[in-house]
Amino acid sequence: MSKSFGQTAAVHELDLAVRPGELLALLGPSGSGKTTFLRLVAGLEAPTEGRLLFGNTDATRLAVRDRRVGFVFQHYALFRHLTVAQNIAYGLNVRPARSRPAKAEIRRRVADLLDLVQLVGLDGRYPAQLSGGQRQRVALARALAVEPRVLLLDEPFGALDAKVRRDLRRWLRDIHDRTGHTTLFVTHDQEEALELADRVAIFNRGRIEQVGTPDEVLDRPATAFVASFVGEAVRLPVDAAGYWVRIGPHAVRTPGENVSGPAELFVRRGDLVVSDDRRHSIPARVLAVRRTGGTRRAELALADDLPSVEVDLPADSVVGKGDVLSVMLATVRLFSSRSVS
């Protein structure tokens, strides 16, 4: 699917298959096209090219109101002149008389949803009288009321403070497991995406770089962008050939064969380990040692003109500033410089 605004392509040749019942995070920096993609699914934007399928039915030309998607907006978009109960019932009340449930049935459904989102007793309140977290839950209940085929959440926790975010995150996962709705949610917070989602689709410049489980995108990043965006990594410019990688003045042998030529090595904490194996390790000068929780953490310089990297040491280690350690690359994340943007 593609979508252009004038000359600029917001979303470019996206191809994404969402599994029924899964919780999929669309993760990426702002402006990477993830919200546009969500709005394309909802029908709030029309694709320039491509098709959208719900199961086997083509929904590309289906009007927004006929798509039966539940959309939760970043700033909730609750109807301010309606009470919580009226907001939740809105999608049922606007149905044509034929398919509209009876009044008593609507009341029952609203009560069930209030129970589900833990807002029993607040049905008569107006949105202005609720906290941010409560508004978010009303918005979710309102979207669920229409029994959507797919639930779409745009930065669902973006406007909330850190504590509420954490609580709601766990709660959303719980709701998802109980109701089983296929859910897509947009976020720029990798921690949120990795903790909450079954799978993560990583967006960059209107394209999807990788789709995979949190483990896959963390451990086996498909592209340099994913390696740099997910997890905290230090980027080192290196030269690679066969099994060897040259870092500054030192060459180190890696377990597997690598790309050839100039490359970028992404080093995360834990990728480096202290080792006595001379063949596979290189010397590193200790710049600083800090004590954090159960471990001691050393900041190392592999070469004078390279960014420093970190390695975890045992708490009882006696390494100090200025010492030279021998370290080995336990995990290699290497991407040819040509693929690195």
Next chain:
Amino acid sequence: MHETALSESRTVRWGLIVIALGFLALFLVLPLIAVFAEALRRGVGVFVAAFADADTWAAIELTLLVAAIAVPLNLVFGLCAAWAVAKFAFPGRSLLITLIDLPFSISPVVSGLVYVLLFGAKGLLGPWLEDWDFKIVFAVPGIVLATIFVTFPFIARELIPLMQEQGTADEEAALTLGASGFRTFLTVTLPNVRWALLYGVLLCNARAMGEFGAVSVVSGHIRGLTNTMPLQVEILYNEYNFVAAFAVSSLLAGLAFVTLGAKSFLEWRHGDALAAIRRH
């Protein structure tokens, strides 16, 4: 109490308050009191008798008729214009915003003259209208047109900033929940702007009933036929019929009080929604 650097001395503060209140009293309150005092100078009987005049009654009826046509039309135009400007991006959008303000920035006399030039006997469309035997200038249609022109900005200008601030997320939410476009307008858009809309209607109505300049040019001052209340006041005054002139004036002033009262009530009850307007 400790005074901050910004707080003025007591003398300056009271001086400013006295000047502001004194100015208001001298230029606003006093003249208004004078209107009512003059109207009632020879007793209630003479005041009431002023309204027995057939021409005066005709003027009141015409004013009500003009307002009854101009305000609903501007309500619809204003909503359409505000909707277009606030919710869509289209070429000529900023031109439209500027045009909406046009009636505010040109003299009402010019607004009236425009219609004379267009529809008058020697105007652009005059001969064609004459063939069809349809009079606009020096007749009620001209007065209605001039009034609509002058009062056009009131409702649109109240709505545009509010609608822009509210954005389109509420409407999009309603659409995803299965509401039709019209239903969304009725149940989401309209309630979101209802107080600003009412406020705009009040201001629009006050101006529609009180407009003098533009109406004076197109009216032709035909007694009992094309005189609105403000024009009737002028005629009575020029004939030295002061009590009657001030009696009709007091009706217009009374309308101003009702408008102000309703406006204050709205601000008191729905300050939040209206505050959004004043921020712009």
